[in-house]
Structures are given as C-alpha cells and as structure tokens.
Amino acid sequence: MALIEGFRVQNYRALRDVTLGRLSAQKTGAPLTPFTVVIGKNGVGKSTLFDAFGFIADCLTHDVETACDMKDRGGFERLHSAETDAPIRFEIYYREASGERPITYELSIGLDDTGRPFVESELLKQRRKNSKSGQPFPFLRLTRGTGHVWAGEVAVQLDGEEDNGKEAVELTDLRQLGIATLGTLKEHPRIKRFRDFLKGWYLSYFYPDAARSLPSAGPQKHLNSHGDNIGNVVQFMEREHKARFATILQRIADKIPGVSSISTKVTDDKRVLLQFNDGAFADPFFAQQMSDGTLKVFAYLLLLEDPEPPPFICIEEPENGLYHKLLETLAIEFRAHATGKKNAPQIFVTTHQPYFVDALSPEEVWILEKGIDGYSTVRRVSDMEIVRNLVAEGLPLGGLWYSDYLDAR
Numbered sequence: 001m002a003l004i005e006g007f008r009v010q011n012y013r014a015l016r017d018v019t020l021g022r023l024s025a026q027k028t029g030a031p032l033t034p035f036t037v038v039i040g041k042n043g044v045g046k047s048t049l050f051d052a053f054g055f056i057a058d059c060l061t062h063d064v065e066t067a068c069d070m071k072d073r074g075g076f077e078r079l080h081s082a083e084t085d086a087p088i089r090f091e092i093y094y095r096e097a098s099g100e101r102p103i104t105y106e107l108s109i110g111l112d113d114t115g116r117p118f119v120e121s122e123l124l125k126q127r128r129k130n131s132k133s134g135q136p137f138p139f140l141r142l143t144r145g146t147g148h149v150w151a152g153e154v155a156v157q158l159d160g161e162e163d164n165g166k167e168a169v170e171l172t173d174l175r176q177l178g179i180a181t182l183g184t185l186k187e188h189p190r191i192k193r194f195r196d197f198l199k200g201w202y203l204s205y206f207y208p209d210a211a212r213s214l215p216s217a218g219p220q221k222h223l224n225s226h227g228d229n230i231g232n233v234v235q236f237m238e239r240e241h242k243a244r245f246a247t248i249l250q251r252i253a254d255k256i257p258g259v260s261s262i263s264t265k266v267t268d269d270k271r272v273l274l275q276f277n278d279g280a281f282a283d284p285f286f287a288q289q290m291s292d293g294t295l296k297v298f299a300y301l302l303l304l305e306d307p308e309p310p311p312f313i314c315i316e317e318p319e320n321g322l323y324h325k326l327l328e329t330l331a332i333e334f335r336a337h338a339t340g341k342k343n344a345p346q347i348f349v350t351t352h353q354p355y356f357v358d359a360l361s362p363e364e365v366w367i368l369e370k371g372i373d374g375y376s377t378v379r380r381v382s383d384m385e386i387v388r389n390l391v392a393e394g395l396p397l398g399g400l401w402y403s404d405y406l407d408a409r
Contacts, residue, residue: 005031006093011081014045016375035338040368045376046350063175118174129154145171151187202310208292214271231272292321304337309345319353331359354398
C-alpha cells in the first residue's frame with residue numbers, strides 16, 4: 001500500500017508554510033508514520049490541515065475552481081493566505097510500496113488574468129532507476145497547461161543528454177489537473193497509479209444522523225464519506241464476508257456494553273434498516289434509536305474492516321460524541337489497522353482529546369500551534385527531548401499534553 005512520507009502546504013489559509021514528515025529536498029528527518037495524529041488547541045489550523053487533503057482530492061474529482069467553492073470554502077480569495085501574492089502550493093512525497101523509489105507531486109494554484117483559479121503548475125518527479133540517492137528528475141512537468149511528459153515506468157528527464165522519451169503536452173482546460181487527464185492513458189502507468197492513489201483517499205465527513213437515514217436496499221462495497229450508506233455496506237459484508245462481519249460485531253460487543261448483534265432488515269418499500277440487539281429485549285433497536293457514539297464506533301470499525309481499504313484515511317476529531325474511556329481503545333484500533341497487514345491503509349487523524357493521545361507514541365504525534373503572526377507552525381512531539389524522556393518513564397502522552405508539557409517553551 002502506498003504511504004505518504006511527507007506533506008507540505010503553503011499559502012492555504014492559516015497554513016502559510018507547514019511541512020509534516022520528510023520531503024525529497026530534505027536530507028534529514030523521519031517520514032510520517034502509518035498512523036499519524038495532529039493535535040492542538042481550538043483555532044490553530046487542525047481543520048484547515050484536514051481540509052487541505054480534502055481540497056486536493058476535490059481538485060482531482062472536479063476541478064480547482066469547483067474545489068475552491070465546495071464545502072463552504074468560499075472561493076480562492078478566502079482560501080489564499082493574506083499578505084502574499086504567491087500561489088497556493090502543495091507537495092506530496094510518497095512511495096507506492098516499501099523499497100520503491102519515492103515520487104514527489106507538486107501542485108500550484110493561482111488566479112488567471114480573469115481572476116479565476118487555475119492550475120499554474122504540476123510536477124511529478126522520481127529518481128532514476130537503480131539510483132538509491134541523488135536528485136529526482138521530472139516525468140511530468142506542466143506550466144499553465146503546457147509542458148512535457150515521459151512515458152512508461154522508468155523514463156525521466158535527462159539533463160545534458162539526448163532525450164527521446166520526452167513528449168510535448170498542451171492541455172485545453174487549465175482548471176483540470178493534468179494528472180486527471182494523463183492518468184487515464186495506458187502509456188503513463190506511474191501517473192495513473194498516482195491518480196488512482198489520490199482518487200482512493202477517504203476523508204471522513206461522517207455524522208450520526210446520516211447513518212440514521214433509510215437508504216434504498218442494495219449491497220455496497222465501501223462506506224461513503226458521510227456514512228449514509230452504512231446499512232448497504234452491512235448488507236454487503238453479511239453476504240460476501242460473513243466471517244469478517246462476525247469479527248466486527250464481536251469487536252463492537254467487546255467495546256460497547258450491551259450490543260450483542262447487528263443486522264439489517266429490508267422494508268416493504270425496499271429501504272434498509274440497521275438493527276441493534278442488546279440481548280436484554282426480544283425486539284432490536286434500530287439505528288434511528290441508537291446513540292451517536294454507538295453509530296460512530298460501528299462506522300469506524302466497518303471502515304477499518306473493509307476487505308479493500310482506502311490507501312489513505314483522514315478523520316477529523318473522532319472523539320466527538322464518544323465516551324472518554326473508549327478513546328484510547330479507538331486509537332489502538334486505528335494503529336492496529338494502519339500497521340497490522342501488508343495492504344494496510346495510512347491513517348491520519350486530528351484531535352484535541354488527551355484521552356485519545358494517551359495511546360500514542362511521540363513519533364506518531366504532531367502539535368499544531370498558532371504563531372504570533374497568526375499563521376500555524378507544526379512540530380513533531382518526538383523532537384522534544386523532555387517529552388521523550390517522560391514518556392520513556394511511563395507517563396502518558398495525553399496527560400503530558402494536558403499538563404502543558406507539549407506547549408512551545
């Protein structure tokens with residue numbers, strides 16, 4: 001499974017220049033862990049960081065102008081950091097699998113002469129084959145929709161050499177990402193895999209009332225971002241993965257007292273009802289009667305147990321509506337699924353709940369803070385020697401955060 005080792009965002013609201021993990025230009029620093037958590041006070045930019053991932057995904061699915069207007073973003077002018085004329089920029093540094101040559105994707109979005117958002121530039125680059133170090137070279141380079149692409153699995157730009165692999169590219173729609181178009185072509189497998197990787201990102205906009213809706217009956221393989229097809233996914237799991245579904249039910253029964261079984265019922269008008277049985281009553285409770293916390297934990301476990309999980313899962317504040325003693329267990333579940341198997345998803349979480357952080361290691365946690373200039377800064381907690389030492393002595397990380405040991409000093 002692909003793994004993001006580093007992510008940089010510039011000029012995106014309060015994120016004037018924030019980097020998590022390791023980028024291609026950096027010679028030192030550790031990459032992001034498979035389970036990464038960003039913490040911080042209210043208003044420091046955690047939601048903006050979560051939305052930065054969502055914005056990139058929306059740019060691919062739609063176009064950059066539509067992405068600027070979606071999800072109450074308010075357009076480019078509200079997204080763009082104040083007091084700068086530089087474009088909004090993103091950089092993703094990732095590997096398709098362990099041992100593979102890393103790939104860097106750079107995206108810049110600005111305003112055209114008419115004042116509309118457009119793609120200023122895109123770059124995909126990789127080291128040459130059999131090269132374990134050194135400078136990466138482009139295999140896609142576009143500026144204002146014009147540039148070059150190198151086809152196949154290994155071709156990259158050649159400096160000072162005859163380059164027969166270079167092909168000219170000119171796009172007609174400067175609001176569409178180049179990877180959205182070129183990634184559909186058979187001769188560009190690396191671009192296709194990166195496009196598919198981005199397309200597969202799962203950003204959770206789950207809210208319990210969506211899970212209480214009554215969707216039309218019909219099995220569906222994957223949970224959608226809002227969770228309003230949860231009954232359809234249960235139908236699919238019951239039909240195609242009985243053993244896995246039984247495991248999910250057992251996990252829920254172990255973690256939420258009173259829930260002994262979950263099933264679906266199709267109504268006469270072909271709607272799906274999600275049924276919860278607590279073992280004490282003959283008649284089950286329906287999802288419409290269950291607590292927000294029960295539905296939320298069930299949705300997360302269903303997502304994690306997906307036989308074909310998304311490569312990247314991003315969840316904002318999973319603690320909302322949950323009993324505090326469930327949070328450490330939930331964090332452990334997230335880590336187990338991010339690290340426990342070959343095709344495990346990478347999981348990225350933002351939180352402000354110390355009980356959740358108690359289950360984490362300093363290497364997994366980044367703290368986002370607001371600088372005196374109003375822009376966000378970020379630090380890896382493992383870079384703080386006093387915190388590393390206190391955790392090594394057995395003190396829980398969430399407790400240290402609550403006691404202000406993680407604050408800037």
